[in-house]
Amino acid sequence: MNSSTALRGSTALVTGATSGIGKAVAQSLARQGAEVVLHGRDRSRGEALVKEIAHDGGTARFIAADLTDAEDTLRLASQAGDVDILVSNAGLYEFVPTPATDAANFDRHIAVNTRAPFLLVGALAPAMVRRGGGSIVLVGSSAARTPAPVGAAYGASKAGVEVLTRYWATEFGPSGVRVNAVSPGPVHTEGTSAMFGEHIAVLDRTNARGRAGDPGEIADIVSFLVGPASSYVNGSVLFADGGELSSLPG
Template structure:
């Protein structure tokens, strides 16, 4: 299981949920993983988990709302072959209750930070003639909702950027794709799931909430060479939206 041996991956938001599952799976496949997060304790736990499975990892703390900290993260990561832009923030506020500061923070963490990381790291990938970038978006990017509007806007921007970056860097050997998860059971989503039992699961054909490893499986496919002909695509991993099907 060493398809990614010799490659280095940076995973943002890798101390919990989808990001943690992605980091562990990448390491299991042979990649050396740069684990990003804000909490050194949780970062150390992920590194210990990876090393306990025979993998290699190190932790770098950074606040993605701070552009200078994003630049420091990119420098600390060094030459990476794989970038997974997973970190994000979400608040279930309607537009009247979303302050300018709230809106700016959503854009800073969910959109600007990935933009800066790609700007810093993709040129190196292009120079080496190989690289894979995966942006974790959300079904909120394409499904209208009365709350979480700033979040949806920030993720919609990421889907356009995914296609733009695929065009910008694809000829140099860098593939850029996205994964759009539906409801997934994570530490962040547990309060919402508890408050609306059955509602989120009932929104998809599978009739259940997704698990982080199910999203990580898709990310793994998109960064490995077996997906070498896939570029500029956002893969839906949402159990099948009922509203998207006729009848």
């Protein structure tokens, strides 16, 4: 069970916080005492989550920003202020074949999934270094290591996240700023429900666990990675995919 005081006195920025994994992460960090800066595109959903967190005894505020826009991403970092925890969760995923992926589509994936965390870390990590500590968690994807017939742009953008995790752990680790990633497999969210529709049950047949994940399960891993219990964990990519299924001959 999460302690209600584990993160008291800290400020956390969570991108993509108004639904799915990001929402579960934001709620979890708020329950542990962090003041949470919520990012999203939909102001009404953001303000609703602020009220929900306040109702549960937590503290949050919302900033709307378009992560496909570099300047808007930097504005988000500026308005977030000094944060002790950054959870880069916002993601774009469109699972289409390569010939159907035009330059604009590819650029959107890179902008949201790779460039946005790059810009946010570049803007926020220096202040963490000056204060002598901080924690950054990037949300990757099993698509970075498990090829499929569609979604190459998404997989490439998330592979970049895993590489950046290791680089930043090396760059900022000596100054007390830990950088890690969680790499989820399929998770039941509003996004996956909309994508798969009546075929959503297929997600439960993709791993050795026999079911897709729940956003709260990923949030628990993020809470571990940002908290004091993981003080010696740096530069790690934690797979949370239920276990890959082995291919049997014949």
